[in-house]
Amino acid sequence: MAVLEVNGLKKVYTTRFGGSRVQALTNVTFAVERGEYVAIMGESGSGKTTLLNILAALDRPTEGEVFLNGRALSTIGEKEIASFRRQNLGFVFQDFNLLDTFTLQDNIFLPLVLAGKHFPEMQAKLLPLAQQLGIAELLQKYPYEVSGGQKQRAAVARALITSPQILLADEPTGALDSRASDSLLSLFGEINRAGQTILMVTHSTKAASHAGRVLFIKDGVVFHQIYRGGSTNEEMFHRISDTLTAMAAGA
Structure with missing residues (x-):
């Protein structure tokens, strides 16, 4: 069953x-x-960031429609959109977007606080999640006291604590070293196998090779897609690299 349907999206920007x-x-x-792990790739300027912003209900398309669980995003009013986004979507960003004046725990709690949840309920949600993500010992630390990989794990916890329909990740390994990237990608795999739907925008062939399907955006359209099937991560890496080479060559 499709949790997300994107139909005929067109976006035109007019200069100032x-x-x-x-x-x-x-x-x-x-x-x-539902339960898929999809990566979106494309060169800078290909439209993938615009697409992600529309999927996140941060921007509106010029034409076309996005449906989340059968509900058209265009039917959601401005007063309701922030609450809808908080209830249905989780976000992981390249630069973490953590508040330095909040502990990791308070950063993770933030979407639940905004939703008016009580502390006992928030605590009950946090503890198993923090254990799963390996940050239970760090919850009282501030973002400037932990590593980039630990910051990103806290950001993932913040995204997951609302049990979102889709986890949207924008270049989640972009600010991490190779070891932290490998750890995060392994974590994403675990989260997906537990049933979480993930949609990730990335420039990283390695990151995309962990997904079950890769969509390639070129000049504002879906140029090609690759399904994992029985491929290993290494085989996916080579298939993605070959597709990117063909795109660059204008094939």
Whole structure:
């Protein structure tokens, strides 16, 4: 069953004084099944960030529609959109987006605080999640006191604590060293195998090779896609590399 349906998305930006129009997305159509792990790749300027912003209900398409669990995002009013986003979507960003004046625990609690949840309920959700992510001993530390990999794990906990329909990750390994990246990608695999739907935008061939499906965006359209099937991560890596080479060559 599709948790996310994207139908005929088009996005056109007009410059400040209306002098020119830039078409970021042309006709993007795809679906994400519940429990899938999908990576989106493409060169800078290909439209993948615009696409992610629309999927996150942070931007509206010029044409087309996005459905989350059958509900059209265009039908959600401005007063409701923040609550809808908080209840249904989890976000992991390249630069963590943690508040330095909050402990890791308070950063993780933030979406539940905004939703009006009580401390006992928040604590009950946090403890098993912190154990799973390996940050239970760090909860009273501040972001500036922990490593980049530990910050990203706290950001993942914050994204997951609301039990989102989809985890949206924007270049989640972009600010991490290779060891922390490997650890995070392993963690994403565990989370996905437990049933969490993940949609990740990345430039990293290695990161994308961990996904079950890879969508390639070029010039605002879905250029190609690869399904894992029985491929290993190494085989996926080579298939993705070959596709990126073909895209760069204009094939």
